Each structure stands twice: as structure tokens, then as C-alpha cells.
Amino acid sequence: MSATLSRDPGLVATGSRAGRLAGRLWRALARTHGRLGTVGMLAAAFLIAVALVAILAPLVAPYKPNAEDLFSINAAPSSSHLLGTDDTGRDILSRLIWGARTSLLGPTIVVGVATLIAVPLAAASAWCGGKVDVAISRVLDLIFAFPGLLLAILIVALYGQGLLPCSVSLAIAYMPWIARVARSGLLRERNKAYIAALDVQGLPGLAICLRHLIPNIASIIWSQVTISFGYALVDLAALSFLGLNVQPPTSDWGVMVNNETALLDGHSMEVIIPCIVIVLCVTAVTYVGNQLSDVDQRAAR
Amino acid sequence: MTALLEVEHLSVQLPIDGRLQPVIHDASFSLARGEVLAMVGESGSGKSMSARAVLGLLPPRARTGGSVSFDGIPLLSAGRRELRDIRLRRVGMIFQDPRAAINPVHRIGDFLTEALVRELGVDGAEALRRAEKVLTEVRIADPARCLRQYPHQLSGGMLQRVMIASVLLAEPELILADEPTTALDVTTQAEVVALLDDLRRARGMAMIFITHDLELAAAISDRVAVMYAGRIVETLSSADALAHPAHPYTEALLESRPDLRRRVAEIPQIPGRPRAAYEAGPGCPFHERCRYAEDRCRDQLPPLEAWERGAAMCWRADELRAAALYPGSGSGGSVPSRPEPGGW
Numbered sequence: 001m002s003a004t005l006s007r008d009p010g011l012v013a014t015g016s017r018a019g020r021l022a023g024r025l026w027r028a029l030a031r032t033h034g035r036l037g038t039v040g041m042l043a044a045a046f047l048i049a050v051a052l053v054a055i056l057a058p059l060v061a062p063y064k065p066n067a068e069d070l071f072s073i074n075a076a077p078s079s080s081h082l083l084g085t086d087d088t089g090r091d092i093l094s095r096l097i098w099g100a101r102t103s104l105l106g107p108t109i110v111v112g113v114a115t116l117i118a119v120p121l122a123a124a125s126a127w128c129g130g131k132v133d134v135a136i137s138r139v140l141d142l143i144f145a146f147p148g149l150l151l152a153i154l155i156v157a158l159y160g161q162g163l164l165p166c167s168v169s170l171a172i173a174y175m176p177w178i179a180r181v182a183r184s185g186l187l188r189e190r191n192k193a194y195i196a197a198l199d200v201q202g203l204p205g206l207a208i209c210l211r212h213l214i215p216n217i218a219s220i221i222w223s224q225v226t227i228s229f230g231y232a233l234v235d236l237a238a239l240s241f242l243g244l245n246v247q248p249p250t251s252d253w254g255v256m257v258n259n260e261t262a263l264l265d266g267h268s269m270e271v272i273i274p275c276i277v278i279v280l281c282v283t284a285v286t287y288v289g290n291q292l293s294d295v296d297q298r299a300a301r
Numbered sequence: 302m303t304a305l306l307e308v309e310h311l312s313v314q315l316p317i318d319g320r321l322q323p324v325i326h327d328a329s330f331s332l333a334r335g336e337v338l339a340m341v342g343e344s345g346s347g348k349s350m351s352a353r354a355v356l357g358l359l360p361p362r363a364r365t366g367g368s369v370s371f372d373g374i375p376l377l378s379a380g381r382r383e384l385r386d387i388r389l390r391r392v393g394m395i396f397q398d399p400r401a402a403i404n405p406v407h408r409i410g411d412f413l414t415e416a417l418v419r420e421l422g423v424d425g426a427e428a429l430r431r432a433e434k435v436l437t438e439v440r441i442a443d444p445a446r447c448l449r450q451y452p453h454q455l456s457g458g459m460l461q462r463v464m465i466a467s468v469l470l471a472e473p474e475l476i477l478a479d480e481p482t483t484a485l486d487v488t489t490q491a492e493v494v495a496l497l498d499d500l501r502r503a504r505g506m507a508m509i510f511i512t513h514d515l516e517l518a519a520a521i522s523d524r525v526a527v528m529y530a531g532r533i534v535e536t537l538s539s540a541d542a543l544a545h546p547a548h549p550y551t552e553a554l555l556e557s558r559p560d561l562r563r564r565v566a567e568i569p570q571i572p573g574r575p576r577a578a579y580e581a582g583p584g585c586p587f588h589e590r591c592r593y594a595e596d597r598c599r600d601q602l603p604p605l606e607a608w609e610r611g612a613a614m615c616w617r618a619d620e621l622r623a624a625a626l627y628p629g630s631g632s633g634g635s636v637p638s639r640p641e642p643g644g645w
Contacts, residue, residue: 129361192401193397193398193401194401194402194404194405196358196396196402197394197396197402197403197464198404198415199388200392200393200394201393201416201471202385202389202390202420202471203419203420204420207419207420211415212407215406216404
């Protein structure tokens with residue numbers, strides 16, 4: 001199936017600049033297709049679409065997230081409210097779209113912070129070896145042993161509710177997962193001859209790590225980051241559900257799920273729709289991450 | 302003239318099966334500027350490890366003893382920065398398998414210019430110009446194109462030339478070539494070796510050439526050091542290496558070569574298997590496989606004893622030499638008076 005995609009119009013249309021650009025784009029797409037497969041491409045496209053909608057929320061959303069229309073409370077889906085309204089007459093679709101912002105920003109912070117801490121630690125561990133490696137690995141084990149949600153609750157208790165404390169505490173909890181995977185990849189790569197060759201060329205260890213080691217295991221890190229993103233999305237929604245993360249009336253998928261009055265009143269759509277969106281996002285992210293790590297395992301074999 | 306590289310009583314121990322085991326025992330050799338020393342031996346004899354020890358390229362928990370001095374600088378005790386400076390400017394290393402030794406995801410141009418630009422402060426365009434010039438010298442047909450290519454687009458022979466080019470770019474005083482042609486096919490081997498030797502000679506660089514091919518060693522080097530089980534068992538001039546070996550192991554190696562002028566049913570082999578350094582008992586490490594072995598060979602380690610044309614680590618070296626037991630290459634060992642248990 002990749003045969004059709006990997007045919008390269010860039011080779012034919014090398015003349016014009018636009019042609020070259022199209023060729024390069026095509027090659028990039030073919031490469032991505034090779035790594036993700038068709039379903040993976042669809043999943044990635046879905047995620048990109050969700051991210052775009054989140055970024056363009058003010059333009060895309062038909063209403064403000066907190067605009068109340070008290071004349072149509074708990075309205076059924078209609079042409080003016082595509083997914084209906086909630087108990088204060090707020091448009092559910094608009095809340096979903098605005099909610100995508102916090103719901104996606106949170107996991108981004110989580111995996112971003114976690115990766116920024118994990119990769120340098122893993123690199124130091126793999127490069128220096130010996131005592132440094134032992135020390136770093138023990139610290140990682142220690143954090144591993146502490147459940148992420150519990151840590152988040154503890155930090156919220158200390159620093160108050162909100163997206164930032166929750167995200168940072170989850171980042172700390174997720175860091176060892178990424179660090180461990182990165183370390184094993186880095187160790188494998190570090191023992192290769194080209195690293196020794198760079199070492200005897202007299203390049204400093206830091207430069208070898210930054211320019212050669214880490215880029216060469218980037219796909220491993222990416223797959224782990226992607227999978228972690230899905231988990232973080234769920235964990236943050238859970239924290240919202242517990243009332244520790246994003247606070248109402250700010251719209252957030254987790255906050256929307258935590259609407260017990262809607263459930264009691266029999267307006268379950270309000271809760272089910274954000275649930276479905278969360279499940280779709282997590283499934284898509286996890287699928288993409290799995291595809292990426294499969295590619296690594298195939299490459300390792 | 303003082304030696305460029307002086308290795309004295311070098312010993313290396315590596316953690317094998319959880320214990321530190323010796324892989325090199327008491328190796329001493331020296332190298333003058335512009336000189337080529339070939340180190341010959343079977344796999345595991347410690348030849349690569351001695352070269353790696355010189356540049357501090359040993360596994361993290363290795364332990365070294367003795368001294369390595371490069372132009373008066375003690376390398377085994379050198380600090381990270383000092384060692385880095387020597388690696389950067391003064392000593393280069395060529396690896397066995399160029400495909401493994403070059404980062405596959407970078408272009409050849411990046412590989413060649415990285416150290417120059419980032420560490421030696423050469424301007425990017427100037428570095429590329431130099432790289433192109435050196436690629437021409439290692440006879441790569443289209444150097445400008447090669448600079449833009451990735452390692453997987455080049456053949457093994459071309460990649461090894463790129464590797465040689467990268468070493469030449471730094472203009473080092475010493476090249477360590479660790480079996481640079483083993484991964485190449487035979488015709489490419491000859492080209493690459495000749496090229497390496499020409500370019501090195503033109504620049505007056507010294508070289509340690511590691512190989513298991515005694516003939517290749519003799520052809521490229523001024524002196525040959527034969528290693529067995531982590532020890533240097535014989536050093537001799539390359540002129541003598543093929544004609545007048547003084548150690549039974551060197552002789553046995555010579556006899557195990559295929560020879561185009563002789564028709565044999567089977568190429569002679571040395572009986573037994575090579576001993577790793579840490580397996581050797583108290584005696585001569587070669588005694589089990591040696592046709593001249595006596596009782597004392599089993600119990601006592603012979604010293605590396607110098608004679609006019611080299612040095613050999615054998616109790617019977619004088620005796621065997623006096624009996625003219627080494628008739629030179631090609632005659633296949635047919636001196637009648639010699640004891641020959643189960644001939645090879």
C-alpha cells in the first residue's frame with residue numbers, strides 16, 4: 001500500500017521551486033505513511049485537526065464558551081446548537097471546542113516538562129555510566145514508586161488547584177517513564193562504533209550527546225512522548241473530574257464530564273460527548289505512539 | 302630522535318564475567334615520528350586493545366597499568382581535556398568497519414567538518430573546501446557530490462576512504478589504524494592500504510597498523526610486533542618478518558599462509574585454539590600449541606629477549622635460531638632434525 005505513496009513526483013517535477021517543494025512534501029508524507037500506516041495517518045490527521053480547532057477556537061466556535069442562553073436550557077441538538085445546550089444554556093459544541101484548549105494544553109505541559117527533564121538525565125546516565133548511572137537510576141526508581149495521581153493530589157494540597165500545579169506534578173510522575181526508555185535506547189546507541197569514533201576525534205561528550213546520540217534515538221523518545229500524552233490527557237481529565245485541575249466555569253473536557261446534575265436530570269449527552277472526544281483523542285494518540293515504537297522495534301531487529 | 306609514542310609495561314584489565322581479567326600483559330613498544338609499527342595477532346590477542354588503550358578508548362571499568370607517553374605527555378593519567386586535545390589534533394584513529402564508525406544519519410560533509418568547525422574554529426566554508434580537497438586526495442571521484450551524500454549511499458571502500466580523509470583532515474602526528482581493511486573485499490583492501498600509506502608518508506605521520514595479516518603487516522610497516530594472548534611475543538623488522546621469524550608462533554603464522562606457488566591439499570593450521578590473555582597459565586602462553594615446547598615452557602614465562610634484529614619471548618629462541626630452523630617463507634618447514642609432533 002505504500003508503493004503508491006512512495007512514488008516520487010519530486011523526481012519528475014524538479015524544475016520549478018513549487019515542484020521541488022511539492023516533491024519534498026510528498027516525500028515527507030510518504031515517509032510518515034511508512035512509519036504510521038494508513039490508520040495511523042488518519043489518527044494523526046484527527047489529532048492535528050483537534051489541535052487546530054483548539055488553537056482557532058475563537059474563530060471556529062459558534063458561541064463564547066460561557067455565553068448563557070437562558071431561553072434554551074438543556075436544548076436538544078438543533079441548527080443553532082449543533083450538540084445542544086447544557087443546564088445554563090451554554091452551547092455544548094462551543095464548550096467542547098474551547099475546552100480542547102485546556103484539555104490539550106495540560107498534557108502538552110506534562111510531556112514537555114517531563115521530556116525536558118528526562119532526556120538530559122538519561123543522556124547523563126548513559127554517557128557517564130558507572131556511579132552517575134546508578135545514582136540517576138535509583139532516583140528514577142524512587143519517583144517510579146510514587147503514584148502519579150497521588151503526587152498530583154499532594155501538590156494540589158500544597159500549592160492549590162489549577163492546571164499548572166496538576167500538570168507539573170504529573171510531569172514529575174511521568175518523567176521516569178520517558179527517562180527509562182530513553183536511557184535504554186541511549187545505552188544501545190552509545191556502544192556503537194560511531195560514537196567511539198566521534199569520541200576519539202576529540203569531540204566533547206556534550207556535543208556527541210546533543211548532536212549524535214539524542215537525535216539518533218529521537219524516534220524512541222517520540223513514541224514514548226506520544227503514548228505518555230494519551231495517559232496524561234486521561235489523568236488530567238480525572239483530576240478535573242475530581243475538581244483539582246481546571247475549575248468551572250472554565251470549560252474543559254474533564255470539567256464537562258464532572259457534571260453530575262446533568263446526569264441526574266437525564267441529559268446524559270452533555271457528559272457522554274466529552275467522554276467520547278477524550279476516548280477518541282487518547283485512542284488516536286496511543287495508536288500513533290504504538291506505531292512509532294513498532295517502527296523502532298523493527299529497526300532494532 | 303626521541304620516540305613519538307613510548308608504551309612501557311602497559312597492562313589492561315577488563316571486567317569479564319564480573320571480574321577484572323587481564324587482556325594485555327606488560328606490553329612495551331615505541332614508535333618514532335614517521336615510523337610504522339604493525340601489530341599482528343589473532344582475534345583476542347590484545348592488538349586492538351593496546352591501540353585503544355593509547356587513546357583512552359577503553360570500556361568504563363577497565364583498569365590500566367604501566368605508562369603510555371605521547372611526545373612526553375603521559376596519556377594514561379591525562380585529564381579529559383588534555384586527552385581531548387590530543388585526540389582532536391595529534392592522534393587519529395581509523396576503525397575496522399567504516400559503516401559502523403560513521404553516524405548513518407549525517408551527511409559525509411557534516412561528518413568530515415564537524416570537529417574542524419565546532420572544535421578547531423575553522424570557518425564552515427573553509428572546512429568544506431578542505432574536506433573536498435582531502436576527498437580528492439583519497440581519490441573519491443566526485444568529492445562535492447560525496448560531501449552531500451549519506452553513508453548508506455557509499456560503498457564500503459569509499460566509506461573507508463572517507464574515514465581516512467577524516468583522520469587526515471586533523472593533520473595528526475600519529476594514526477592508529479585498527480584493521481582498516483578487514484571489512485573490505487580483497488581488491489579494495491589493496492587500494493585502501495596503498496592509499497593510506499602514500500598519504501601518511503607524504504605527511505610524515507607515524508602509524509600503528511593493526512592487522513591479522515602478517516604479509517600485509519610486513520608490506521606496510523617498518524617494524525612488526527606479534528601479539529599472542531595479550532603479550533608481545535616478538536618484535537622484528539618487517540624485512541625479517543617474512544624471512545627470519547624468531548618465535549615459533551610467528552613461524553607458525555607464516556606457515557599457515559596460503560601460497561600461490563605451492564599446491565597443498567589443505568592450508569596448514571596451528572593446532573589448538575588461541576588462548577585469551579586471562580586463560581594463560583604461568584608458563585609461555587603458546588606452549589600448548591608449540592611444536593618446540595619443553596617442560597620449562599609450561600611452568601616458566603620466558604622473557605622478551607632482544608637479539609640483533611628484534612626481540613622474542615621464547616626460551617628456545619637462541620637455540621632455534623642457531624639451528625637455523627627458520628628457512629624463510631615458502632619452504633613449508635622441512636628441516637629434518639626438528640621434532641615434529643603431528644606436523645602441521
